[in-house]
Amino acid sequence: MALRLLHRLAVLLASLAVSSVAVFAFMRVLPGDPARVALGVNASEESVARMRAEFGLDRPLVEQYLDWVAGLLTLDPGVEFISRAAIGPQIADRLQVTAWLVAAAMVLAVAAAVPFGIWMAVRHRHVDGVLASALSQVGVAVPAFLAAILLIAVFSVQLGWLPSGGWVPPVQDPVEFLRRLVMPAVSLALVQGAVLSRYVRSAVLDVLREDYLRTARAKGLRPMPALVRHGLRNAAVPVVTVMGLQLATLLVGAVVVERVFVVPGIGSLLLDSVAQRELLTVQAVVMVLVVAVLVINFVVDALYLLIDPRLRTGAR
Amino acid sequence: MSRRRINPSLVIGGALVLLVVGLALLSYVWTPYQPMRVLSVEAYQTPNAEHWLGTDRLRRDVFTQIVVGARTTLLVGVIAVGVAALVGVPLGILAAMGPGWVGTLLMRGTDILLAFPALLLAIMFAALYGGSTRVAMVAIGIATVPSFARITRSGTLGVLRTDYVTAARAAGRGRPAIAVRHVLPNVTGLVIVQASVSFAIAILAEAALAYLGLGTPAGQASWGRMLYEAQSTLASATHLALIPGGAIAAAVLGFNLLGDGLRDWLDPRLEGR
Numbered sequence A: 001m002a003l004r005l006l007h008r009l010a011v012l013l014a015s016l017a018v019s020s021v022a023v024f025a026f027m028r029v030l031p032g033d034p035a036r037v038a039l040g041v042n043a044s045e046e047s048v049a050r051m052r053a054e055f056g057l058d059r060p061l062v063e064q065y066l067d068w069v070a071g072l073l074t075l076d077p078g079v080e081f082i083s084r085a086a087i088g089p090q091i092a093d094r095l096q097v098t099a100w101l102v103a104a105a106m107v108l109a110v111a112a113a114v115p116f117g118i119w120m121a122v123r124h125r126h127v128d129g130v131l132a133s134a135l136s137q138v139g140v141a142v143p144a145f146l147a148a149i150l151l152i153a154v155f156s157v158q159l160g161w162l163p164s165g166g167w168v169p170p171v172q173d174p175v176e177f178l179r180r181l182v183m184p185a186v187s188l189a190l191v192q193g194a195v196l197s198r199y200v201r202s203a204v205l206d207v208l209r210e211d212y213l214r215t216a217r218a219k220g221l222r223p224m225p226a227l228v229r230h231g232l233r234n235a236a237v238p239v240v241t242v243m244g245l246q247l248a249t250l251l252v253g254a255v256v257v258e259r260v261f262v263v264p265g266i267g268s269l270l271l272d273s274v275a276q277r278e279l280l281t282v283q284a285v286v287m288v289l290v291v292a293v294l295v296i297n298f299v300v301d302a303l304y305l306l307i308d309p310r311l312r313t314g315a316r
Numbered sequence B: 001m002s003r004r005r006i007n008p009s010l011v012i013g014g015a016l017v018l019l020v021v022g023l024a025l026l027s028y029v030w031t032p033y034q035p036m037r038v039l040s041v042e043a044y045q046t047p048n049a050e051h052w053l054g055t056d057r058l059r060r061d062v063f064t065q066i067v068v069g070a071r072t073t074l075l076v077g078v079i080a081v082g083v084a085a086l087v088g089v090p091l092g093i094l095a096a097m098g099p100g101w102v103g104t105l106l107m108r109g110t111d112i113l114l115a116f117p118a119l120l121l122a123i124m125f126a127a128l129y130g131g132s133t134r135v136a137m138v139a140i141g142i143a144t145v146p147s148f149a150r151i152t153r154s155g156t157l158g159v160l161r162t163d164y165v166t167a168a169r170a171a172g173r174g175r176p177a178i179a180v181r182h183v184l185p186n187v188t189g190l191v192i193v194q195a196s197v198s199f200a201i202a203i204l205a206e207a208a209l210a211y212l213g214l215g216t217p218a219g220q221a222s223w224g225r226m227l228y229e230a231q232s233t234l235a236s237a238t239h240l241a242l243i244p245g246g247a248i249a250a251a252v253l254g255f256n257l258l259g260d261g262l263r264d265w266l267d268p269r270l271e272g273r
Helices: A002-029 A034-039 A045-054 A061-073 A087-122 A127-141 A144-158 A174-208 A211-218 A223-261 A266-275 A279-307 B008-029 B062-097 B100-113 B118-129 B133-160 B163-170 B175-212 B223-231 B239-266
Strands: none
Touching: A002 A061, A002 A279, A002 B100, A002 B118, A034 A045, A034 A279, A061 A279, A087 A127, A087 A174, A087 A223, A087 A266, A087 A279, A127 A174, A127 B239, A144 A174, A144 A223, A144 B175, A144 B223, A144 B239, A174 A223, A211 A223, A223 A266, A223 A279, A223 B118, A223 B175, A266 A279, A266 B118, A279 B118, B008 B062, B008 B239, B062 B100, B062 B133, B062 B175, B062 B223, B062 B239, B100 B133, B118 B133, B118 B175, B133 B175, B163 B175, B175 B223, B175 B239, B223 B239
């Protein structure tokens, strides 16, 4: 198993290297002259040349790339092109906010989707199971930002129970923090929960057809205890994979939801940087998100090995 | 073949998709009012006989925008998914039938590409070139390639294990001939199902991008854009958000159900999963 983990780790490192080259090439090489893009077409030749010299954009690309990677590894990606603000602290601040949002959404999604999915599977021949299944299909089709707008319409505009946006750090005011967290988290969780519940349903349906479950029933176990004791661990394998992928989706989905609720997270930073042509910030944030997604996928693979002993022997 | 039967997902999904396609086609020959035209009528009208879905803040007819928006949505979907399939399917077949190292390399490549979802790609493009419908199409297209490559690869591996491929090999057929004569026809079903599901994802992505101002620009009809514009007047005119929101959800639901229904119809063993 250690060997397999090492192999996955090597794949992760290679993927990180390749994607960093891709991001660098896209943001720094494709535009031709990043200084010109940052300053706009109307900027004078002198100011463009000055920026090129200041940020070392006139050096060989390989040198620039290595410099950039070194900056990322030491958690100091430098300063922005235009505002000259340090990029690292901004990302760290915004990442905290997004982490709260994504974590809350993931917990809500799992807490709702697992029981809901099991229920849909167990009752799949009954009216309530079919209706629940149809409901989850509708949930999959509602984009997070639409759910967000509908939640605002009901709970902020009509009922006036919750603020329609903004952010308060938990240390400053825990109650206000929760009041502002709940709607963004729920709107992200609704869609992800609906998707996850479909996977839970299909995984449990597969398990229900297995011989070992029939054996457990034959030994006299009632349906639910049989499923809980013998089935869920097996059903968990595909579901954990999907959960990992969803964590990555949530991270990116948060970009849109943060915009709807004016939450100062990593997504807002990204969109603001795009609007202000702060290419270095865009480049750094994109890389942070890609690293997060790749690392999450690696962790899921590792968990896979832990959950399913059949994968450990290496003999597939 | 005889076990193939029409299932509810196929019927409901097909009907919703036909409705969206019908609206989009209709928009080429007839719209109630000139698209995006500012009319000399009252703003914020609720649905009525004159304006079937009301009017918006700028006194434009909402039904006209929905009809023309369907065209935008489908155009982005068709081009993005079409290009993704044209690139992804051959790559998938190559990954399965080519030398081992090519397959490994291609699959690792798709793994890495999966870390760049459509939204992230579109943001990267928009940072350099500004947002547009074309940026949305390209970003969604690139991001959709991995799913086609993967589904085609696994389908191809299945076909390669069948007896008729062994027979074709024994008869001296080369790999390209087997790929075209045996593999391609047998993975078409999988690809069609994937296209339907990808289409749903493309619609979601297009709406999100337009909402963020990175896709279809202001002044052109787009469901995501309509939602964005409706958000500031949620209190006084909730229907302006509900109508495009409902259109997006209905279109996505339609393509998802159609995909599910097609999968069950093409492979009855999977039914109910």
